[in-house]
Amino acid sequence: MPRTRRDVLASLAGVGVAGLAGCTALDAGGSETEDPSLDAATLREVRELGSPAFPARVPAPIADSFLERGRARARELLDSCPERMSPEEVPNEAVREIYAEAYADAAEDLERTAADESPFEALRGLRYARGAAAMAKGTYEAAVGGFTESDVRDEAEAVRADIESFRLGTRYLGDEPDRALVVYEAVENLVAAAVRYLDNAGEYGRYADSAPRVGELFDAVESARASLDGARHVRDRYLATIPDPVDFTGPFEATASSLAEIIADRLSEYPEEERLEPVVEAEGFDTEELESMPAKDLLVETFVEVERGLQDARDGLRSDRFATALVGAHTAETHRRAFEDAVTAVKRGRYESVESATAVRDAKLGALEALEAARSDGSNPHLTRRALVDIAHMVGRGDRSLGDDYYSDDDPRAARNALAQYATTEFAARETPDVSAWVLGTLAAERGGVRR
Template sequence: MSRTRRDVLASLAGVGVAGLAGCTALDAGESDSDDPTLDPAALREVMELGSPAFPARVPAPIADSFLEQSRGRARELLDSCPETMSPEEVPNEAVRNVYAEAYADATAALAPSDTDESPFETLQGLRYARGAAAMAKGTYDAAVGDLTEADVRDEAESVRADIESFQRATRYLGNDPDRALVVYEAVENLVAGAARSLDNADEYGRYADSAPRVGELLDAVESARASLDGAHHVRDRYLASIADPIDFTDAFASTASSLGGVTEDRRAEYPEERGLEAVVAGEGFDLEQLESTPAKDLLVETFVEVERGLRDAREGLRSDRFATALVGAHTAETHRRAFEDAVTAVKRGRYESAESAAAVRDAKLGALEALEAARSDGSNPHLTRRALVDIAHMVARGDGYFRDDYYEDGDPRAARNALAQYATAEFAARETPGVSAWVLGTLAAERGGVGR
């Protein structure tokens, strides 16, 4: 027997009895009246259906001991300085205020989370906790004369050298290209985040020639060190789980270059100038007629993701981060296909308006259904799930429109924007398994040409 939408919805994490109870009222509203309604209570029930649970994770065994060690490092930094600065110790009130804020931020970052995080999400979050604690310590130590900007810059150069050493030594090893691709993309993102922390401290610093300036530099150094520690741990734990790893480096590099070229060629088939509206108009749509419709938001939002994927693919190729480039190509192609699907749907008269809460509900159920179907596809589970993490966030963004204080209850703009987000998620999720097969199939073909 085939599963109904309600069956699928009930199977998703985050959807309980209370959420399902809201479906009945919306169903009744749809069947009892043809009069369009955007009843605020009915829209809230759409939001309360819940969002799919797709926590970010990596297919490598992250050790609890590593997470506790990282958490301990943040506590050590914070415990080495007092809770408050006294006016006698630091007469400058502005510095004391910055320190108080930094100490509070670090304390909050170390508080137990009220959400169910994956070990990988915890690892990522501890980068912020360590950086926030370092901001407090750096500000305090500089204010009392124990630390200088030159000291911290020496540390920064040491961490930067470690980042570059890690990058030079990178090889793409594994026994399963699907798993290896997701692991190394996570590792590359952590390393890139480490470098970005150091770069941003120089480019976007809030303070100059002051104790808080030393604090924000130490924040950048500690955040970078935490990211690099995470990259080492994920890679090393992954490799320790493989008895006889294969070197995929040449295949990753050649496939990233090949698929990067394919995605660039496909992007070139659309207008390059005058922004995303030109892309929509190029499909034969009258932009004035589409204005203030879910259709326009759907088409534009979908192509925004094409551009994001292309940007990641280009940057990955430029910096020899080949796993990042491959995931970027996956994103670009997924959403390009989703855009074409959306074009067809809009030309058939769909998404002309958010005419009722029931229509918004159906769009959300369509997204949840598509996400669950893609998650259940077992052909390339790691890459597919990695892509679905980003797509699932669109459902949460759709829900967010109903919480946004900018909109009044029942505001049709909130319903329209939410519907467009849900529809974007549905089209992208439906295309994801096929694009995973395309990427990994191309990688398998390239391996045949590089001695494997």
């Protein structure tokens, strides 16, 4: 029997998603209200198709020497203390066990940075490796030496001052908006992470008045320092590639504010309640009838992301993180459009049930096709790809539903959850390039029609 086009796509999906664009996904729903028995072997094959490769990237040249310095810092911290504490050094067994776990975690995190799929992922991973190594180092020095909470808090204040100095000294200088927006959103995220590490160290902690407490504080300080180092490197390496930079500060702020207002106005058409049921009901659906359908999760997933994106936009504006605000507006509008697409599809009878395991497979292939088609769009490649990194994670969530030990192999709930995640991915990915054009087109209009 000749293979169908879907069979060919399935064989490609196991090694990547390149070449999937151009195929139309089959309807994943049907008219039945009860899920039929599903073929467990086919569902396992759906999961084994794998997830698309969308490693996080930033359009700035990250130096190998920078990454190696970060790894060297983690190794330095680890090499200065033993792999295990001896009972003679530290009689407290609980402290010894905590230390051994921290040491092992640091070694594992350090090894992982060498295997990351992109230099930017490795850069971000260094904060975990350095932090875990500092946890081990701080615990050891507090247990056998004179390292104290006071010492660590002094370091924390010095790092906090460095963060503020960096933040105040950073303007949105760049070459063209698509690239600049993604670079500065990455810089802002790294700086925000550095602040969170320091803030959380004072509020949360597993240990109190102990050597491990000193260790976890030192972990927070080192993680913050590593995040700040990463932010500085990305910004400086980006600016080094631009001979005549443009200042986007004012246009970024004005555009983010304008888009957040537009999206908020569009959301005002929906009921303003904490629960999502009124929103779904406002579209003419009976939530009780939807309860056992993939349609329910599809509608909820898309709308939740609208609210999350708008909150990111508002938070970014309040904290003067204008690139973050713009990306948040992009997320909100992408999923608002995806929600409208989903509403139309459900009203046409799609996603009422999982007809078969093959329907789940078709839904996943539809998601992979949409992701690849969006990635292949060259109009605004940096912002579009940045958005797709977040969207592609939903495919993995669908896969995990199929592999969740909570469900039996043929449990229809697992298939419904997976299908909804794949469908959400497809709808959002399809809208992404147009939303990128909307965001950057609005920014160009704010700058008087200037694309650069």
